[in-house]
Structure formats: structure tokens, C-alpha cells
Amino acid sequence: MHHIGTFVAFDQHSGKELNKVLNCAQGPGASMPVGYLGSHQLTLLQFPACPLPETDEKVGYLAGVLSTPGITGYLLMAVIILLGWFSRPKGRRLSYRVFYAMHHLLVTAWVLLLVVHAANDWVGVGVPVVLLIAGLPILSYGFTRAKRLYLSCLKIxxxxxxxxxxxxxxxxxxxxxxxxxxxxxxxxxxxxxxxxxxxxxxxxxxxxxxxxxxxxxxxxxxxxxxxxxxxxxxxxxxxxxxxxxxxxxxxFAPAVTIQAHEVVVGIGGGVGVTPFLSFLSHIASDAASNFKRAHIFWTTRTASDYKIMSDLFSKLEERMQTRGGKLVLHLHTTPKGSIWKGDGIGSLFDLATRHIWQKRVATFIRKDPTMIPTIARYTRMPLHAVVVNDILHSGNPVAIPVGRPDFTRELKAVGNQDTHADVGVYVCAGEPVKQSVEEACVACNMSTTTQKFHFNYERFS
Ligand SMILES: Cc1cc2nc3c(=O)[nH]c(=O)nc-3n(C[C@H](O)[C@H](O)[C@H](O)COP(=O)(O)OP(=O)(O)OC[C@H]3O[C@@H](n4cnc5c(N)ncnc54)[C@H](O)[C@@H]3O)c2cc1C
Structure with a gap:
């Protein structure tokens, strides 16, 4: 800003003329607005000192550039550029710690530089410049620090x-x-x-x-x-x-709106299931909930991870027998290399089980097309399932399909149960899952005019 205003004035006017308009050159009781904290506080940092020498010679553009506001102005710009650089998503992913440390260092430097930047007190704005520009963020930062200091005293x-x-x-x-x-x-x-x-x-x-x-x-x-x-x-x-x-x-987080939907699909990849576990714990605690149908998908690399929540699942098994609403848990395990690539002993097993599954699916369809179990629904690529009985306290068996869910099929199946009910779809997972669910929602929305699939996404990084 100084390049198009103050420095040009320095180039065209003498010190004598400039002293008439510079806030810092005014005597006590002048009618100009206060520039700094009541004015004239940081005179030691003023360069050139104010008031300017009372001569008829033009001060010059360079004197402005090399002044305290000029030099600190460039430094402020450099700090902003560095902040932008260290805040890039790639940099944050590479090392959040470096981003965090640099942010604290650079933001502090920016505030201090801003104080020095206004030390010359050339222009009066009525309040300290640093408060005008950064007052609110400083206040909210101070509030967070004070709050965390207080929270550190509480016993958890x-x-x-x-x-x-x-x-x-x-x-x-x-x-x-x-x-x-x-x-x-x-x-x-x-x-x-x-x-x-x-x-x-x-x-x-x-x-x-x-x-x-x-x-x-x-x-x-x-x-x-x-x-x-x-x-x-x-x-x-x-x-x-x-x-x-x-x-x-x-x-607050995006998943808080999940309760507003009557038909809900929650898809969690790995630890991304936590927002949906919170929804499940709400249902298990018998708290009032709006939902009529809920489908929660939890995909994880290791099937034994489900055991960490076996108390919740057991409570749900008990509760769902007495309360309204239908809840389906889709627990899929996706161990590394679970996708058949067409080689090795696994391929023989895969081919054999595909054959068995296809036969079973055909039998199911013949008997009752609406009673096809989830794991057999993918006719093109049927999933194998591991049946375990150490997840529920009742000892009842739980089938865990091995492989990714086919989200388009699954969402369509959810929608088909009531073609007039909108479906709230929530995803908390990595980019590939997010993309395939988003595409599935688009495909579902294009295939129907009577219901809407609302896509919502949350991610942890
Ligand atoms: C709203 C939200 C909810 C989350 N819920 C869960 C959860 O339920 N379970 C779970 O395991 N993880 C969750 N995470 C992710 C968790 O916060 C990070 O995994 C953790 O902070 C990583 O720290 P680290 O030093 O071990 O790993 P690093 O390797 O240092 O960081 C890995 C990534 O985590 C993020 N991260 C690191 N430190 C912070 C921080 N102080 N503040 C914000 N993000 C940070 C960055 O994106 C970074 O790239 C959640 C994240 C967010 C934003």
C-alpha cells in the first residue's frame, strides 16, 4: 500500500510539507486521530525519525522503501508467503509437527512485525494497527490457551x-x-x-x-x-x-447431522468408523433417534479389530430386539492382497468358491429373490466370508465378508427398500472409498426421481 501512497508522497514532497500531514509530527492536542497506543510510544524504532527534518528538499522514494514501515512491510510479506508454504496440504501431511511449529513461530513474528510496522505512526487510524488487523485472532488464540490451561487442571x-x-x-x-x-x-x-x-x-x-x-x-x-x-x-x-x-x-463435526435422516448409510474405512460407532452407541443407549433404517459399513484390514467394540455390538444385538428401527452392520475385512489377481493357490480357491457361490446365488434367487444374503449379492465377484462367534457376547455367529463392498449395489439395495425415502450417506474414509461412494450416489440419484441420496464426507487429515 505504501508503494502507491506514502512512498510516492515522499518522492514528491519535502520534509516540511510532509510534517504537516504525518500523524507523528503533530504536537499534543492536534485534531488528528490517534495512530498508535496514544501516539509516540515506539520512537526508538522509528526510521526515519519523526518529525522529518524541516527542509525544502524532497525526501525521496528510497527513503520510504528503507524506512521502518518499508522494511517491515517486506518482512510481513515474506512471513505470509512462508506461512502459505508451510500450510500446503502436502507439507502438512509430510510433517504436521513442522507445520505446527512454523505456524506458531511465524504468526508470532507477524504480530511483532506488525507492531514495529506501525511504530513510525505516519497514519492515524484511531486504534493501534495491530489490534485493528489482528485483534480478534489474538483474542481467540489467547482464549484457547487460557481454556486449555484451565482444562489441564481438571481430573479426567x-x-x-x-x-x-x-x-x-x-x-x-x-x-x-x-x-x-x-x-x-x-x-x-x-x-x-x-x-x-x-x-x-x-x-x-x-x-x-x-x-x-x-x-x-x-x-x-x-x-x-x-x-x-x-x-x-x-x-x-x-x-x-x-x-x-x-x-x-x-x-461440532460434519457427522452430527446423521441423526436428522430417517434412512442412514454410514461408511467408515478403518478408524474412520468412529463417527458411526458414536451413532451406534446412541442407538444402543436407547436414546430417542429419528432413524427408521440404518446401514453401517466398517471396512478394516484386520477382522479382529471388530472385537474392540464387542460390548457395543452385543448391546445392539440385545436392544434391536426391543426397539423400533432396523439396523444392519456390514463388517467387511479387506486384508492386504485380498483381491484376486489371477495367480497362485489363492486363485484356485477363489475360482472354486466363486463357482460354489454362483450356484448358491442361483438357488437363492430361485427360492426367493428378496432373500439373497449380502455376501452373495455380488454375482460378478462374490465375496468369501469368515464366520466368527467371538464378537457377540451371546456367541451368535457373525459373517465377515472378505473384500470391499460394492457401494453402488449396496446403496441401490438400501434405496429399493423404500423408493420414496431419501438416504443420508456419510463417509469417513480415504480418498478411493470416498470417490467410489460419491460415484455410487451420483449413479443412484440418476436412476431415480422419487428419492435423493445425500452424500456427506468427513476426513481425519
Ligand atoms: C476431526 C478429527 C477427528 C479425528 N478422529 C480420529 C479418531 O477417531 N481416531 C484416530 O485414530 N484418528 C482420528 N483423527 C486423526 C488424528 O487426529 C491423527 O491421526 C493424529 O493427530 C496423528 O498424530 P501423529 O503425531 O501420531 O501423526 P502424524 O504423522 O504427525 O500426523 C498424521 C496426520 O494427522 C494430522 N494431524 C497430526 N497432528 C495433528 C493435530 N495436532 N491436529 C490436527 N491434525 C493433526 C495431520 O493431517 C497429519 O498429516 C481425527 C482427526 C480429525 C481432524
């Missing part, structure tokens, strides 16, 4: 710790003090584990909400993803001394 009780057999997932059940507001389905909270890092607060979806004897108990599932989460897996163990942790939340 860790009541249950479960590690999945694969070692990838860690489930934490914690009791919150009464000062926390009641969380709702799909929300998330920040967790701080001082033993892992005093300064880091990481966001995690609240995967379960329960009120036990008037105390709010919430569940988190933490996947060992990077430096901090791996440290937390080491520090918080199922047995032994309970680690200290702090919680900031709950906060």
Missing part, C-alpha cells in the same frame, strides 16, 4: 483401556467431570497426554457416549498413525498405572 478418569489384537487400535473410555457439556453423536474432542507431549492436542472423534450414574463416559479409538499416537500407544497400557490425560471438547 481413564476407566477402560483396550488394545486391538492387531495392536493398531487403542480404545480409551474416560469419565468427564460435570463441567463438560454433554457430547452429541459425531462430535470430536482434543486429547492431550502430557507424558507424550505437553503442548500437543490432537483431535479424535468421540466414538461412544454413555451416561453412567450421572457421569458422562466417552470413548475414543486411537490408531497408531504417527509419532504422537505411537507414543500414546506406548504410554497408555491396558494394564498398570493409568496415564494422565486432558480433554478439550466436544466440538
Amino acid at each position: 478418569e481413564l476407566v477402560k483401556v483396550v488394545r486391538s489384537e492387531s495392536g493398531q487400535l487403542l480404545r480409551l473410555d474416560v469419565d468427564l467431570p460435570r463441567s463438560y457439556r454433554l457430547a452429541t453423536v459425531g462430535e470430536y474432542a482434543y486429547i492431550n497426554v502430557p507424558k507424550a507431549s505437553c503442548t500437543e492436542w490432537h483431535p479424535f472423534t468421540i466414538a461412544g457416549i454413555e451416561v453412567v450414574d450421572g457421569v458422562q463416559r466417552i470413548t475414543f479409538i486411537i490408531m497408531a498413525a504417527g509419532i504422537w499416537t505411537k507414543k500414546v500407544h506406548e504410554i497408555i497400557k491396558p494394564e498398570g498405572e493409568r496415564a494422565v490425560l486432558h480433554i478439550d471438547g466436544p466440538y
Whole structure:
């Protein structure tokens, strides 16, 4: 801005003339608006000093460029460019820690530079420039820091710790003090584990909400993803001394609208299932819910991961017999290399089972076309299933298909059950799953005019 205003004036006018309009050159009681904190505070940082020498010589453009506002202006620009560079999605993915540290460093530098930038007090705007430009963000940052300091003093009780057999997932059940507001389905909270890092607060979806004897108990599932989460897996163990942790939340997330739909499809890839587990825990706790039909898909590399939530699934099995609404869990395991590539012993097994499945599907269709089990619905590529009976406390068998769901088929099947009911489709998974579900929604919306498939997406990074 100075390049098109102030510096041009410096080039065309003498110090004597400029002193008449520069805010800093005015004597006490002048009618100009206050420029800095009551004016004349940072005179030591003023270059050139104000008032300017009372000569008839033109001050010159370069004197403006090399002034305190000029130099700090370039530095402010450089800081903004660096902030943009370190905030690129690619950079954040590569190292969130570097992004986080640089953000704190650069934003602080930007605010300090802004203070110095206005030290010359050339223009009066009525309030300190730094407050005018960055007042609100500084206030909200200060509020967050103060709030987290307060939250660090509250005692959070860790009541249950479960590690999945694969070692990838860690489930934490914690009791919150009464000062926390009641969380709702799909929300998330920040967790701080001082033993892992005093300064880091990481966001995690609240995967379960329960009120036990008037105390709010919430569940988190933490996947060992990077430096901090791996440290937390080491520090918080199922047995032994309970680690200290702090919680900031709950906060709103896209999945909170899931309850507004009567027909819901939730698709979670790996730990992305947590928003839907929260929905399931809501249903299991018998809380009022709008839904008539819900289909929850959970795909995971290791089938034993489902066992981490066996208490919830067992409760659901019990509850669904007495309450309204229909709930279907689609648990698909997608171990690495589960897709048949046409070679090895696996291919023989795959071919043999395909043959068996196709025969079975034909028999099912002949008997009753509406009674085809999910795992047999994919006629082109039938899925094998593992039947396990250690997930439900009742010992009832649960079939876990091996392979990805065919989302277009599945969504169409959900829609066909009531062709006039809109379907809320929620996805929390990686890009490939997101894309295939989005395409499936488009295909479904194009094939019907009586219902809409509403696509919603949330991701963790
Ligand atoms: C709203 C939300 C809900 C989430 N829910 C879950 C959940 O239920 N279970 C689960 O396992 N994971 C969840 N995550 C992801 C989890 O926050 C990251 O896996 C975790 O912070 C990774 O930290 P790290 O140091 O171990 O890994 P890193 O390798 O350092 O980070 C991996 C990625 O996680 C993200 N990340 C890292 N640190 C932070 C931070 N302080 N704040 C925000 N994002 C960060 C970055 O995108 C980074 O690229 C959620 C994320 C968000 C934004």
C-alpha cells in the first residue's frame, strides 16, 4: 500500500510539507486521530525519525522503501508467503509437527512485525494497527490457551483401556467431570497426554457416549498413525498405572447431522468408523433417534479389530430386539492382497468358491429373490466370508465378508427398500472409498426421481 501512497508522497514532497500531514509530527492536542497506543510510544524504532527534518528538499522514494514501515512491510510479506508454504496440504501431511511449529513461530513474528510496522505512526487510524488487523485472532488464540490451561487442571478418569489384537487400535473410555457439556453423536474432542507431549492436542472423534450414574463416559479409538499416537500407544497400557490425560471438547463435526435422516448409510474405512460407532452407541443407549433404517459399513484390514467394540455390538444385538428401527452392520475385512489377481493357490480357491457361490446365488434367487444374503449379492465377484462367534457376547455367529463392498449395489439395495425415502450417506474414509461412494450416489440419484441420496464426507487429515 505504501508503494502507491506514502512512498510516492515522499518522492514528491519535502520534509516540511510532509510534517504537516504525518500523524507523528503533530504536537499534543492536534485534531488528528490517534495512530498508535496514544501516539509516540515506539520512537526508538522509528526510521526515519519523526518529525522529518524541516527542509525544502524532497525526501525521496528510497527513503520510504528503507524506512521502518518499508522494511517491515517486506518482512510481513515474506512471513505470509512462508506461512502459505508451510500450510500446503502436502507439507502438512509430510510433517504436521513442522507445520505446527512454523505456524506458531511465524504468526508470532507477524504480530511483532506488525507492531514495529506501525511504530513510525505516519497514519492515524484511531486504534493501534495491530489490534485493528489482528485483534480478534489474538483474542481467540489467547482464549484457547487460557481454556486449555484451565482444562489441564481438571481430573479426567481413564476407566477402560483396550488394545486391538492387531495392536493398531487403542480404545480409551474416560469419565468427564460435570463441567463438560454433554457430547452429541459425531462430535470430536482434543486429547492431550502430557507424558507424550505437553503442548500437543490432537483431535479424535468421540466414538461412544454413555451416561453412567450421572457421569458422562466417552470413548475414543486411537490408531497408531504417527509419532504422537505411537507414543500414546506406548504410554497408555491396558494394564498398570493409568496415564494422565486432558480433554478439550466436544466440538461440532460434519457427522452430527446423521441423526436428522430417517434412512442412514454410514461408511467408515478403518478408524474412520468412529463417527458411526458414536451413532451406534446412541442407538444402543436407547436414546430417542429419528432413524427408521440404518446401514453401517466398517471396512478394516484386520477382522479382529471388530472385537474392540464387542460390548457395543452385543448391546445392539440385545436392544434391536426391543426397539423400533432396523439396523444392519456390514463388517467387511479387506486384508492386504485380498483381491484376486489371477495367480497362485489363492486363485484356485477363489475360482472354486466363486463357482460354489454362483450356484448358491442361483438357488437363492430361485427360492426367493428378496432373500439373497449380502455376501452373495455380488454375482460378478462374490465375496468369501469368515464366520466368527467371538464378537457377540451371546456367541451368535457373525459373517465377515472378505473384500470391499460394492457401494453402488449396496446403496441401490438400501434405496429399493423404500423408493420414496431419501438416504443420508456419510463417509469417513480415504480418498478411493470416498470417490467410489460419491460415484455410487451420483449413479443412484440418476436412476431415480422419487428419492435423493445425500452424500456427506468427513476426513481425519
Ligand atoms: C476431526 C478429527 C477427528 C479425528 N478422529 C480420529 C479418531 O477417531 N481416531 C484416530 O485414530 N484418528 C482420528 N483423527 C486423526 C488424528 O487426529 C491423527 O491421526 C493424529 O493427530 C496423528 O498424530 P501423529 O503425531 O501420531 O501423526 P502424524 O504423522 O504427525 O500426523 C498424521 C496426520 O494427522 C494430522 N494431524 C497430526 N497432528 C495433528 C493435530 N495436532 N491436529 C490436527 N491434525 C493433526 C495431520 O493431517 C497429519 O498429516 C481425527 C482427526 C480429525 C481432524
